Amino acid sequence: MKRQLDELLDADLQKINHISENKHYAGFSKKFNKEVFVKIFKDSLKYNLEYEVLKEQGTLLLNLQEYNAFVLEYEDYIxxxxxxxxxxxxxxxxxxxxxxxxxxxxxxxxxxxxxxxxxxxxxxxxxxxxxxxxxxxxxxxxxxxxxxxxxxxxxxxxxxxxxxxxxxxxxxxxxxxxxxxxxxxxxxxxxxxxxxxxxxxxxxxxxxxxxxxxxxxxxxxxxxxxxxxxxxxxxxxxxxxxxxxxxxxxxxxxxxxxxxxxxxxxxxxxx
CATH class of the missing domain: 3.90.1200.10 (Aminoglycoside phosphotransferase (APH), C-terminal lobe)
Structure with missing residues (x-):
């Protein structure tokens, strides 16, 4: 999965450790020329729910439905x-x-x-x-x-x-x-x-x-x-x-x- 994402985003993504059933990656994407955050869902229902919210907010960079995943701009939250x-x-x-x-x-x-x-x-x-x-x-x-x-x-x-x-x-x-x-x-x-x-x-x-x-x-x-x-x-x-x-x-x-x-x-x- 990481290899496909790296090729798709022209990036070298790093996994983010997180207590969750999902997988999270971050890194600089040459495709988007910015730091990105990737979330891959174990559960397709949860993917669909979050996708609906983010779609309405207009914050998605890329939707990867075939992987139950999406790409967002990385935010330097505190x-x-x-x-x-x-x-x-x-x-x-x-x-x-x-x-x-x-x-x-x-x-x-x-x-x-x-x-x-x-x-x-x-x-x-x-x-x-x-x-x-x-x-x-x-x-x-x-x-x-x-x-x-x-x-x-x-x-x-x-x-x-x-x-x-x-x-x-x-x-x-x-x-x-x-x-x-x-x-x-x-x-x-x-x-x-x-x-x-x-x-x-x-x-x-x-x-x-x-x-x-x-x-x-x-x-x-x-x-x-x-x-x-x-x-x-x-x-x-x-x-x-x-x-x-x-x-x-x-x-x-x-x-x-x-x-x-x-x-x-x-x-x-x-x-």
């Missing part, structure tokens, strides 16, 4: 870490994702998850071979007791979400923040975009979460969700992580999913 993230970055991130949700300009066929019950069923089924499955089924049964009320509220929160919103996909470019990696975009509850960000990047710090939500709601059309729907979405996020870490060996990420699951369990034990 990563943001928990240590370097200031309150102003939290506010900018809130405004950034609010704009993404509010624009809601992309229609993706067969990706609108309009039924909370079906989303729960799909995610529970996918981890049937994990040791946490019995606990997961117990929690799911509690959520289903109030599913009609939750369904109605869930439907009102549906927007196009990023699907993997967090510091690893929020980059600094000059004095602004930029979203990258759109392979998991879908229609789902807007709040689903926040859960990993709150847990992983804000460390569930109440004051930071409140700061983020204050500015998110001020720049979006969305309403505050109920605690039970929030818990439902934390549960769904935990199941997604536990399913992902069956395929990708990422113990730290797996612990995050288990932490979410424990918090959901604690909620039902105390309510």
């Amino acid at each position: 990563p943001i870490t928990r240590e370097t993230m200031a309150d102003d970055d939290i506010i900018k991130a809130a405004k950034l994702i609010a704009k993404f949700h509010k624009d809601n300009w992309l229609m993706i066929k067969n990706e609108k998850e309009v039924s909370l019950e079906k989303v729960l069923e799909k995610n529970v089924t996918r981890i049937a071979d994990r040791r946490e499955y019995e606990k997961v089924c117990e929690i799911n049964s509690k959520l289903l007791k109030n599913i009609k009320v939750l369904e109605a509220e869930y439907e009102e929160t549906l927007v196009l979400i990023h699907g993997d919103f967090g510091l690893r996909n929020i980059m600094r470019k000059d004095d602004r923040l930029v979203l990258i990696d759109f392979e998991r975009v879908k229609y789902a509850s807007y709040y689903l975009d926040f859960i990993k960000y709150f847990y992983q990047d804000l460390n569930n710090d109440k004051s930071k979460i409140e700061l983020f939500l204050e500015h998110y709601y001020a720049h979006s059309f969305e309403k505050l969700i109920s605690k039970e729907l929030e818990i439902s979405l934390v549960f769904i996020s935990s199941l997604g992580i536990l399913n992902y870490t069956k395929r990708v060996n990422d113990k730290e990420f797996e612990r995050l999913g288990l932490r979410m699951l424990a918090d959901v369990d604690d909620y039902f034990r105390n309510n």
Whole structure:
């Protein structure tokens, strides 16, 4: 694959190490006379999703459908870490994702998850071979007791979400923040975009979460969700992580999913 890409782009691409199921390369392309970034997808569906977003943004240099890959201009982004993230970055991130949700300009066929019950069923089924499955089924049964009320509220929160919103996909470019990696975009509850960000990047710090939500709601059309729907979405996020870490060996990420699951369990034990 690298040889074909080198010939096509007249380049000597170097592989970028990244915890992902995809492959990433970068290097100077004589064909385009600039530094380029190449992303090759393992999953054709994820390739198609990100392609639709980038096509609308007009940022593609070259689409390589036969390889489930595309070529972008290499951007000298500066990563943001928990240590370097200031309150102003939290506010900018809130405004950034609010704009993404509010624009809601992309229609993706067969990706609108309009039924909370079906989303729960799909995610529970996918981890049937994990040791946490019995606990997961117990929690799911509690959520289903109030599913009609939750369904109605869930439907009102549906927007196009990023699907993997967090510091690893929020980059600094000059004095602004930029979203990258759109392979998991879908229609789902807007709040689903926040859960990993709150847990992983804000460390569930109440004051930071409140700061983020204050500015998110001020720049979006969305309403505050109920605690039970929030818990439902934390549960769904935990199941997604536990399913992902069956395929990708990422113990730290797996612990995050288990932490979410424990918090959901604690909620039902105390309510």
